[in-house]
Amino acid sequence: MPARLDRTLIRAAGPDARSFLQNVLTQDLDKLDAAGVLYSALLSPQGKVVADMMLWAAPEGGVLIEADPMRGAELMRRLTMYKLRANATLEDVSAQHSVLASEAAFDGARPDPRLPALGWRAIAASGDAPDGAAAYEAKRIALGVPDLARDAAAEEVFAGEALLDELNGVDFRKGCFIGQENVSRMKRRATTRKKFCPIAFEGAPPAPGSIVRAGEAELGTVRTGMEGRAIALLRLDRALAADAPVSVDGRAVALAPPPWLILPTVEESQS
Structure with a gap:
């Protein structure tokens, strides 16, 4: 219905x-x-x-x-x-x-x-x-x-x-x-490196505005969420190139980009 x-x-x-x-x-x-x-x-x-x-x-x-x-x-x-x-x-x-x-x-x-x-x-x-x-x-x-x-x-x-x-x-x-x-x-120059992207985790969502980090580097902030998943606004070039684990408030999270999301290229992520 x-x-x-x-x-x-x-x-x-x-x-x-x-x-x-x-x-x-x-x-x-x-x-x-x-x-x-x-x-x-x-x-x-x-x-x-x-x-x-x-x-x-x-x-x-x-x-x-x-x-x-x-x-x-x-x-x-x-x-x-x-x-x-x-x-x-x-x-x-x-x-x-x-x-x-x-x-x-x-x-x-x-x-x-x-x-x-x-x-x-x-x-x-x-x-x-x-x-x-x-x-x-x-x-x-x-x-x-x-x-x-x-x-x-x-x-x-x-x-x-x-x-x-x-x-x-x-x-x-x-x-x-x-x-x-x-x-x-x-669009022509492919300069959009910050985008909304889901993150996945265990348990309740982080508070809106919580900082997403790779090691000590800030990637962006959490926006709305639910159990196990949230929308974050992230510098995806930095997130994809990061060697350190991604976390929010000390809790491990994982990037979960949907297949239709246009991601930065490897060259953009490493630049």
Whole structure:
């Protein structure tokens, strides 16, 4: 049975809704009707993530923007600022809809555009679906997928560090978007060496903010976690090249990168 996720929903409507969003977001909205849902983000001019989101095709060319409630107000503020003279409206419609998720397909659902293993999701009229936040949190940590509203502060991480490339959150061929120059340069030069990566251990997770070390060298910090596994933001080039054991608060941990994570090359790790 599908379960409900706690999400903010913003409806962008009007003749210029899609063209306005096309100019500011990382995804190509020309693909939205065929896909049904796309993973995207709003970046700062420097290329750092302000908020990530799902984009859903809505009637009459509109778009439903699904985001974490912790980023919803700032996302609305930024989009309103960037809208300028575009003939488009932005409205918070969270009270009218629910976001549902399930491991199996259900009526009206689409595959999660980030990673097939994340299951299926849909937007439906508000109802009494059970709360699925805890189960969904455990699944995404197990898969190594960061939650950018919890694993990072606003404008802390660049798009590449946030795994937007691996998780289909940026279209490098669509043309300009806010922050595009830095994102494209980092992609072209393969200079993203700090990324989110799971770590594995025995027992309860370390406290958020705990330092991950290789010997005495700092590699990064723990973010969210659960029994046996956590998401950490790490200098992967240093972590992969380290000779010393990796630990957190004196406890042994192991890097557990998923197969889809783009790792630094051997040369980058040793440089």
